[in-house]
Amino acid sequence: MWKKIGVFLLGILVILLSICGVRYFLSKSIQPNVATQADIPVRDSALSIFQKGIQYQTISYDTLPPDSIAFTQFQQFLAEKFPLVFQHLEKETFEKYTLLLKWKGTLANDSPIVLMAHQDVVPVDPLSLSHWKSEPFGGKIIGDTLYGRGSVDDKFCLFAILEATEMLLQQGFQPKRNIFLVFGHNEEKLGSGVATLVDSLQKRNIHPKWVLDEGGEFTETVPGLKGRKVALIGTSEKGYLSVQLKVDMEGGHSSMPAQQTAIDVLIAAIQNIRTHPFPAGFNSSMIGFMDYLGPEMSATNKFFVTNRWLFNSLLLKIYRKSAPGNSLIRTSIAPTIIQSGTKENVIPNIATATVNLRIAPGTTIQQALQHLQKSANDSRVSITPIGIGKEASNITDTRSEGFTHLTMCIQENYDSVLVSPYLMIGATDGRKFETICKNVVRFSPVTDLKGMHGINERVGIDEFKKGIGLYYRILKEAQ
């Protein structure tokens, strides 16, 4: 009897391994495999203009209006340094500082291609100043690296796009399709500059063919592809929601604490929420990631990734182990603020906490709220959203022209680079185009976004020059 069971199980194992083996050997590269071309030479002045651009303190503070002097002077500077762009492209502004520059193509009445970046940057924490290698708004070059707030996020893209456009205009180039350059001014405070612009386009019945915004980046740390440069292209974006947990119950003198105080109840609720995570799963951007990169991986990784049908749980378990990995497979929950009490010998009546969620595609804000309420599991805890929140984005098809054109241009511009769709954890302005365009792709040609939003934000000089070449190809070869 046992022998029969043993033979049966062995048979199953052999069948499973055979299927895995077949899938492993049959898995084919779906990389565009486009030949790399010679570098595009850029203007000598490109770098110094970028450096100077860093010096304009176009900062978005959460609670303050934009600095009108900084934004006005920054835009005057752009007009001065990119004269052909501002002469040939038709300019419109929204909410004063969000820019739309329209480059007319030779085809009539077509749907435009949109290239985006944002003008604003996050503030620099004054307490961190001593840790900066050079003044955050100096735009100084040390060795082969340019330092400064915005050098990565997102003046890099803004100046690279403008440089490429200026070069093409100098060469007398005219695009086939209309090209729209969109430079928002309040992306870093989740402002509505680009949303207002999109509303206006919608009213004019303009539906872009595809949109490219900042987003994914180059990395060399994909497991199984150590040392290989991979361009991660955001094809979807997580949603955003903050909620307030509030407990309101009787307080009193700290010498006679009740069995449970407001603070106890709140802490227990937070723990309940944290120990009941949202379900894990790979969304189609992440499945695309495995399809694009699995066949390129070293043997062991390739075996598991190309046999996701069998090893899905194991792969999810591996992702769960690290904080960045875990955030790619589920809605994340992070308590960020906790408040209660005013005096050491008084038990407070009220205790509140703020919890921030990044909502995975496939989950709605409504479902997320229900999940929190259920896992808090205490009717004394009220859970209410703070602000409106943002649903997770649509998922851009990797067969769409935006994705295929971008991946082709990346491989033309960069040697031996792999491309892949990816889920963006952060939010971008590009998502606002979703109401009028299904194909939004997100990519910044920077490696590992060094110092973004933090200390010593910086970028390699060569990386900037290469980035101009990428946008040049994207604009010149767009159909």
Ligand SMILES: [Zn+2]
């Ligand atoms: Zn940004």
